[in-house]
Amino acid sequence: MNSSAPVSEAVIQSNLKVLATLPFADTRDFENASRGLLARHGGGTITDDSGHVVWDFNRYDFLAGDAPASVNPSLWRQGLLNCQQGLFEVVEGIYQVRGFDIANITFIETDTGVVIMDPLTAAETARAAHALYTEHRGPRPVKAVIYTHSHADHFGGVKGVMTQEQADSGEVLVIAPEGFTEHAVAENVYAGTAMARRAAYMYGAALPASAVGQVGAGLNQTLATGSITLIAPTVLITTTGETVNVDGLEIEFQMAPGSEAPAEMHFYLPKYRALCMAENASHSLHNLLTLRGALVRDPRVWAQYISHAIELFGDRTDVEFGAHHWPTWGQEEIREFLTVQRDLYSYLHDQTLRMLNQGLTGIEIAEQIQLPPALENAWSARGYYGSVSHNVKAIYQRYMGWFDGNPAHLWQHVPTESATRYVSALGGADRTIELAHAAFAEGDFRWAATLLDHVVFADASNMAARELLAKTYDQLAFGIENATWRNFYLSGAAELRGENFGTPTIATSPDMIAQLEITQVFDAIAISVNGPQAWDLDLSMDWIFADQGRQFRTTLKNGVFVAIEKKDSSPAQVTITLAKPLLPLFLMGQIERATAAGAVIEGDASVLATLLGTLQPGNPAFAIVTPE
Numbered sequence: 001m002n003s004s005a006p007v008s009e010a011v012i013q014s015n016l017k018v019l020a021t022l023p024f025a026d027t028r029d030f031e032n033a034s035r036g037l038l039a040r041h042g043g044g045t046i047t048d049d050s051g052h053v054v055w056d057f058n059r060y061d062f063l064a065g066d067a068p069a070s071v072n073p074s075l076w077r078q079g080l081l082n083c084q085q086g087l088f089e090v091v092e093g094i095y096q097v098r099g100f101d102i103a104n105i106t107f108i109e110t111d112t113g114v115v116i117m118d119p120l121t122a123a124e125t126a127r128a129a130h131a132l133y134t135e136h137r138g139p140r141p142v143k144a145v146i147y148t149h150s151h152a153d154h155f156g157g158v159k160g161v162m163t164q165e166q167a168d169s170g171e172v173l174v175i176a177p178e179g180f181t182e183h184a185v186a187e188n189v190y191a192g193t194a195m196a197r198r199a200a201y202m203y204g205a206a207l208p209a210s211a212v213g214q215v216g217a218g219l220n221q222t223l224a225t226g227s228i229t230l231i232a233p234t235v236l237i238t239t240t241g242e243t244v245n246v247d248g249l250e251i252e253f254q255m256a257p258g259s260e261a262p263a264e265m266h267f268y269l270p271k272y273r274a275l276c277m278a279e280n281a282s283h284s285l286h287n288l289l290t291l292r293g294a295l296v297r298d299p300r301v302w303a304q305y306i307s308h309a310i311e312l313f314g315d316r317t318d319v320e321f322g323a324h325h326w327p328t329w330g331q332e333e334i335r336e337f338l339t340v341q342r343d344l345y346s347y348l349h350d351q352t353l354r355m356l357n358q359g360l361t362g363i364e365i366a367e368q369i370q371l372p373p374a375l376e377n378a379w380s381a382r383g384y385y386g387s388v389s390h391n392v393k394a395i396y397q398r399y400m401g402w403f404d405g406n407p408a409h410l411w412q413h414v415p416t417e418s419a420t421r422y423v424s425a426l427g428g429a430d431r432t433i434e435l436a437h438a439a440f441a442e443g444d445f446r447w448a449a450t451l452l453d454h455v456v457f458a459d460a461s462n463m464a465a466r467e468l469l470a471k472t473y474d475q476l477a478f479g480i481e482n483a484t485w486r487n488f489y490l491s492g493a494a495e496l497r498g499e500n501f502g503t504p505t506i507a508t509s510p511d512m513i514a515q516l517e518i519t520q521v522f523d524a525i526a527i528s529v530n531g532p533q534a535w536d537l538d539l540s541m542d543w544i545f546a547d548q549g550r551q552f553r554t555t556l557k558n559g560v561f562v563a564i565e566k567k568d569s570s571p572a573q574v575t576i577t578l579a580k581p582l583l584p585l586f587l588m589g590q591i592e593r594a595t596a597a598g599a600v601i602e603g604d605a606s607v608l609a610t611l612l613g614t615l616q617p618g619n620p621a622f623a624i625v626t627p628e
C-alpha cells in the first residue's frame, strides 16, 4: 500500500465532519468492551503445526489514539473497540475470550464443568482461547459445545476444544439448531469458489493492516486462517421454548431460522439471568446481503425474532451477550440495545418497500433513505459491516430481483463492450482520463471511478487509467465508514497495481467435505460440468453406497448431470460400488485413490473418465476490477 495516494482535502473534510456529527462523547461501548477483563494473551502469534501464522496479536498495534486522516473516525473507533483481546468475565460463571479470531468464544460454567459456545473459526485459536480460560478458571471438563449458527467462524475451531470420540461417546454434547450441518456445508457446494474469492476483497485478509490499509472488518478485525474442523451435532434444537439441562445448567432456546444465518438460535440461561442473541444483535448494522455474495436475508423475520426475544426474556435478563462484540449489562440498557437493533432492520425493510412502491429503484432508495436520528446516532446501528446503502439494494433485490423495470437496462452490452463505446463517445481514453482527473480534483471520487472503470474495461493495459483508478479507490477507502467497503476499495486498488492475491483463506476442510450429503456431492458435480463440452454425451452410471444401503442412477445428457435415488432395471454403462466417504474423491478426479481405498468399478470405466473430463473447477483468482 506504499503507493497509495496522499489523503485528499475532500476526504479530510468529510472525515472531520464525521468527528463533528457523531456522538463520540458517548463512551459506554469502551467501558463495556473492557469490562470484566481478567487477563490478556501475552501477544505474538498463534501458529499451526507447520508454523504458518493463524493469528497475529500485534497486527493492529497501530490502532491507538485519534484517527489518522486516512481512516474514517467512526471506523477507527470501531477498530479500537474490536482489537481489545483477552479473557473477560461477563458475569460470575460466564466468560468470553475476545480478540482471538473474528468471533467470540464463550465459556458457561455448569455444576462441575463448562459449556463452550461457538468455538471460533480455527482449532488453533480455539485451543489458545480455551487455554487462557483454563489458566484463570481452572481445569473444568467440557460438558457441551453449542453452535449458535451455521457459519464457520462459530464452529470451525471445535476440534481445538473437544474430540470426535467425546461426541461419539456422549461425553460431550454437541448442540445446534435444526438444519445446522446441511447449511454449514451447503454454501461451499454451490457458489463457494466465487464467494471465497470475493471474501478476500471483503475481509482484506491479504492486505497489509495499517492506517492506509486494512483496519478491520467491522464485525471484528479479521478471520483466523487455521484449521477449520467440524463435529456434527448430537443434539438438534427444533422448537422455541425447548430446554436442555447440561450438568445442572438449564438452557432455554429460541429458534431464529432464516435470519442472519439459515440455521440460527438464541438461548437464555435462567441461572445467570443471561441472554445470548447469537449474531442477530451486534454492535454494527449487519448484512442483509454480504458483499462476498450470498442469498438475500430476510430483515422482516430477523426483526421479529429480536422482538420475540425481548418478549420472552426481557424481564428476566440482566446481561446480554453475543457471538461478536461486547456484552450489554442492565435490563434497561439491554431493552434499548435490542430495540434499536430490531427497529433498524424493520425501518430498512418497511421504508424500502414504501419507496419501491412509489417507483424508486434500489440505487435511488439507497441514496434517499435516511435513518431516524435515534438510530442514526446509535453506535450499534452504524454500518461497519452491513451498510444502509447495500442493505437497501438487497431488500429491493429480495422482493424485485435484478431488473429495475427500465428496458434500457434489460439488454445492456457487457462491460468491455459498453466501456469501449463510452470511451469513444467521450473523445478517447486520454480525454476520459482528463475528465476523471477533474472529478478527482473536485472530490467526486464516485464519478472518477465510473469514468476510469470504463477506460480500464476498454483497455486493461492503460497504465495511466489503472493508476488513477487505484488512487481513486484509495480515497474512497480513506473516507468510508464501512470496513468491508474499505477493504473492497483497497483490494481493487491492489489488483489495478498488479497484485492478484487470489483466495488467501481456506473456505473448506476435510471435516466439512466428510459431512456433505451424497446429493450435495452430486450437485457439486452437476455445477462443474462444462455444458458445451458435454452437449453430445449420453452417459449412465449406477452408484451403490454399500455402507448406506442406498443406490443412485446418474446420467449425463444435454450437458446436464442428473442424480436420482432409485434402482433402475435397465443396465447402466458403469457401476461404482463404494462407501460414502469416498464419493468426494470422484469429484476431485481422484479415481485411483478411490479404488485403492475400496471403491469397485464394474463395466465401462471410460464412462467415468469421460464424465470427470467434463468437470471445470472454479477459478479462485478471477479478476474483479479488470476484464478477464
Ligand SMILES: [Zn+2]
Binding pocket: 103, 151, 153, 154, 279, 323, 324
Ligand atoms: Zn459470525
